[in-house]
Each structure stands twice: as C-alpha cells, then as structure tokens.
Amino acid sequence: xxxxxxxxxxxxxxxxxxxxxxxxxxxxxxxxxxxxxxxxxxxxxxxxxxxxxxxxxxxxxxxxxxxxxxxxxxxxxxxxxxxxxxxxxxxxxxxxxxxxxxxxxxxxxxxxxxxxxxxxxxxxxxxxxxxxxxxxxxxxxxxxxxxxxxxxxxxxxxxxxxxxxxxxxxxxxxxxxxxxxxxxxxxxxxxxx
Numbered sequence: 001x002x003x004x005x006x007x008x009x010x011x012x013x014x015x016x017x018x019x020x021x022x023x024x025x026x027x028x029x030x031x032x033x034x035x036x037x038x039x040x041x042x043x044x045x046x047x048x049x050x051x052x053x054x055x056x057x058x059x060x061x062x063x064x065x066x067x068x069x070x071x072x073x074x075x076x077x078x079x080x081x082x083x084x085x086x087x088x089x090x091x092x093x094x095x096x097x098x099x100x101x102x103x104x105x106x107x108x109x110x111x112x113x114x115x116x117x118x119x120x121x122x123x124x125x126x127x128x129x130x131x132x133x134x135x136x137x138x139x140x141x142x143x144x145x146x147x148x149x150x151x152x153x154x155x156x157x158x159x160x161x162x163x164x165x166x167x168x169x170x171x172x173x174x175x176x177x178x179x180x181x182x183x184x185x186x187x188x189x190x191x192x193x
Contacts, residue, residue: 002022002025002026002027003025003026003027004026004027005026005027005028005051005053005054005142006053006142007051007053007142007144008027011028011029011051014029014032015029015032016032016033016034017029017030017031017032017033017034019031023054024054024055024056024118024138025054026053026054028051028053028054029051042148043147043148044148044149045148045149046148046149046150047146047147047148047149047150047151047154048146048147048148049144049145049146050144050145050146050147051142051143051144052114052143052144052145053141053142053143053144055101055114055115055116055138055143056114056115056116056117056118056119056120056136056138057112057113057114057115057136057137057138057140057141057143058112058113058114058115058119058120058123058134058135058136058137058138059110059111059112059113059133059134059135059137060110060111060112060113060123060132060133060134060135061107061109061110061111061132061133061135062109062130062131062132062133063109063131063132064109064127064130064131064132065109065110065111065132066078066108066109067130067132068123068126068127068130068132068134069103069111071126072090072091072098072123072126073088073089073090073091073103074088074089074090074091075088077103077105077111080103080105081105082105082106082107082108083104083105083106084104084105085102085103085104085105086102086103087100087101087102088100088101088102088103090119098119098122099115099116099117099119100115100116101113101114101115101116102114112137112141114143120134120136
C-alpha cells in the first residue's frame with residue numbers, strides 16, 4: 001500500500017483536485033488544481049516545486065566508486081568537482097540507455113545517485129570485481145525539485161547562502177528559511193547539463 005512522502009502533509013493541504021497517483025510506493029500529487037494550466041505556466045514562466053521523494057536514491061562509496069561511475073555513465077565523472085551535481089544517463093555495454101538521473105559527487109570516491117527506476121541490482125552487477133559499496137538510501141532521503149526560469153532567484157531568497165554566483169552545478173549546505181525543525185538538508189543547484 002502506498003504511503004505519503006515526508007512532504008505529504010503539506011501537499012495534501014494544497015491539493016484541491018485530490019488527484020493522487022502511486023509512484024514507487026508513495027502517494028504523489030498528479031495535479032494540484034482541477035486543470036494543469038497554472039502548474040504548466042509556473043514551470044515554464046516562473047517556478048514550480050515538485051516532490052521527487054519517490055525517485056530511487058543510492059549512495060556509492062569505496063576506493064573504486066569513481067571507476068564504477070565512469071564504467072556506466074556517458075560523461076567523464078573525473079571532470080566533476082566534489083559538491084557538484086550533474087545530469088546524465090547510464091548505458092549498458094552496447095551503449096543502450098538504461099536510465100537517467102542526477103549524480104552528486106560528495107567526495108573523491110563518494111556519490112549520491114538518483115534514478116527513476118530501481119537500479120540497485122544493475123549497479124551491483126556492474127560493480128563486480130570493484131571495491132565499492134552501493135547502498136539504497138531511497139527511504140532515508142526526501143527530495144524536492146525547484147524548477148523554472150525564476151527558480152534560482154527564489155532559492156537564493158529562501159537560502160541563507162549565496163547560491164547564484166556560479167553557472168555550474170553546485171551542491172552546498174545552506175540553511176533554508178522555509179525549513180522547520182532541525183532536520184539536516186542540503187541544497188543542490190543544477191543550472192546546466
């Protein structure tokens with residue numbers, strides 16, 4: 001039976017349509033109002049906040065973590081700095097796309113990977129012979145995506161950190177004015193592919 005995400009209480013109060021769907025074992029809003037026009041225009045012309053907690057999330061660590069990432073993605077992870085997040089796809093040995101998502105480089109050999117589909121087994125198969133640990137952290141990490149042309153300005157206004165100085169993708173720890181309580185959170189800014 002699906003469960004609500006960490007943001008379910010807040011999204012439930014805003015969901016006038018009561019139009020929910022099941023996504024990877026979670027209840028998520030399909031559309032907040034009876035028609036999607038406001039949401040569509042917000043993401044195209046201003047900003048929209050989307051609960052992406054149902055995405056699968058993995059923590060990849062170990063001496064060969066970078067080798068594993070380079071083995072399966074279509075980009076060179078060595079060009080990605082620590083605390084940088086990138087969008088990419090990962091492929092099989094013939095170059096067929098398996099899935100796409102984001103990879104955040106948290107350390108020299110530490111990554112957080114998001115995926116739309118469950119990929120743990122596939123990652124483990126590709127890690128054979130490598131000194132790497134792959135942990136499914138999907139249920140431990142909630143996530144929101146702020147998207148749209150004014151999302152950077154909005155995030156800058158909400159964060160107590162300067163997040164708009166770089167054109168590259170960055171990850172930083174920032175205190176958000178909108179967060180309640182003392183739950184740890186991290187801000188990831190991805191402005192380019």
